[in-house]
Amino acid sequence: AQSVTQLGSHVSVSEGALVLLRCNYSSSVPPYLFWYVQYPNQGLQLLLKYTSAATLVKGINGFEAEFKKSETSFHLTKPSAHMSDAAEYFCAVSGLGAQKLVFGQGTRLTINP
Amino acid sequence: NAGVMQNPRHLVRRRGQEARLRCSPMKGHSHVYWYRQLPEEGLKFMVYLQKENIIDESGMPKERFSAEFPKEGPSILRIQQVVRGDSAAYFCASSPGRNNEQFFGPGTRLTVL
Numbered sequence: 001a002q003s004v005t006q007l008g009s010h011v012s013v014s015e016g017a018l019v020l021l022r023c024n025y026s027s028s029v030p031p032y033l034f035w036y037v038q039y040p041n042q043g044l045q046l047l048l049k050y051t052s053a054a055t056l057v058k059g060i061n062g063f064e065a066e067f068k069k070s071e072t073s074f075h076l077t078k079p080s081a082h083m084s085d086a087a088e089y090f091c092a093v094s095g096l097g098a099q100k101l102v103f104g105q106g107t108r109l110t111i112n113p
Numbered sequence: 114n115a116g117v118m119q120n121p122r123h124l125v126r127r128r129g130q131e132a133r134l135r136c137s138p139m140k141g142h143s144h145v146y147w148y149r150q151l152p153e154e155g156l157k158f159m160v161y162l163q164k165e166n167i168i169d170e171s172g173m174p175k176e177r178f179s180a181e182f183p184k185e186g187p188s189i190l191r192i193q194q195v196v197r198g199d200s201a202a203y204f205c206a207s208s209p210g211r212n213n214e215q216f217f218g219p220g221t222r223l224t225v226l
Contacts, residue, residue, distance in 0.1 A: 036217075043117075043204060043217040044156070090155055099211060100146065100169060103155035 002027045002093045006104035014112045019063075019078040021107050023091030026072065033074040034092040034101065035065055044090065050074060061085070086111045115140070117207050117218035118187075125224045132192040132199070134221045138207030145188045146215060147180060150202040162188060195225045 007022040025031055032051050036044040048059025055067040065076045074091060088108050092101040118137040126132050138145050143164050148156040161169040162182040173180070177195075182188040192199055202222045206215035 041222075043219040044206075045217070046214060049214065092156075099144070099161050100158040100172070101148075101156070101206075101215060102158065103148075105155045 002029075002031070002095060002102045004091050004093050004102055004104035006089075006091050006107050008107055009105060010108045010110065012110040012112060013081050015083055016080050019076070019081045019085065019109065021076040021089050021091075021109065023065075023074045023076065023104060024072050025074060025091070025093045027093055027095055029095035032094045033065075033067060034094075035059065035063070035074075035076050036090045036092060036103075037061075038088040038090065038106075040087075047076070047089075081109075081111050083111050083113065085109060117142075117205055117216050119203075119205050119218035119221050121221060122219060123222050123224070125226065126195050127226050128196055129194050132195050132223055132225075134190040134192075134203050134205075134223070136188040136190070136205030136207075136218060138188070138205075139209075139216055142207035142209050142216070144208045144210060144213075145182050146206040146208075147188075147190050148204045148206065150204060150220070152201070156204060159190075192223075195223075197225045199223060200225045 003026045005024045034049045035047040038044050048057045050057050050067045058064045063078045088106050090106050091104040145162045147159040150156045158172040160173050160180045177193045179191045202220045204220045205218045208215045
């Protein structure tokens with residue numbers, strides 16, 4: 001069985017500040033991990049994914065995430081927030097051979113000017 | 114290459130009516146997934162289909178819900194005798210094969226009056 005916990009349903013940062021969105025996972029098999037972004041009334045767009053290669057994964061729009069097996073975490077970071085980063089972010093897990101994605105509850109990111 | 118297409122984007126039904134949601138995967142993709150997003154929640158997996166086959170329907174409600182992906186044409190998610198609790202955003206995703214990235218459509222927002 002797999003599950004994802006996103007700590008913090010709402011995160012607010014100032015423009016230019018560090019963005020840190022937390023994700024912890026549980027998986028009985030080696031996980032594949034994903035971060036998706038959802039803008040209002042739109043579908044999900046993949047930011048980045050971990051599939052057992054490099055533990056530090058770089059994605060689009062300046063985001064990156066680090067897979068830490070010992071902490072079962074896959075936190076998303078961006079050094080400097082931009083107003084356009086305001087959106088809902090979802091962490092998801094799947095496993096080799098398991099096609100479905102299991103999503104966390106989501107974190108709504110607000111950027112303050 | 115057009116992305117995943119879903120129609121309608123918005124659907125309003127009265128209790129007891131039927132809802133049909135359509136999903137056209139990306140060109141070359143033969144794997145389709147349906148997810149449901151209830152208000153203020155993350156996405157929940159419903160069903161995974163390949164052409165003419167249901168591979169995993171572990172997330173489908175036992176009654177009133179069905180899905181198909183025929184040899185020709187879009188995938189259809191059908192909800193019979195809708196109830197207010199069916200109001201949600203329904204997202205379709207497609208991939209070219211197993212263990213591939215899933216590309217999401219813009220979703221169909223179903224409102225049951």
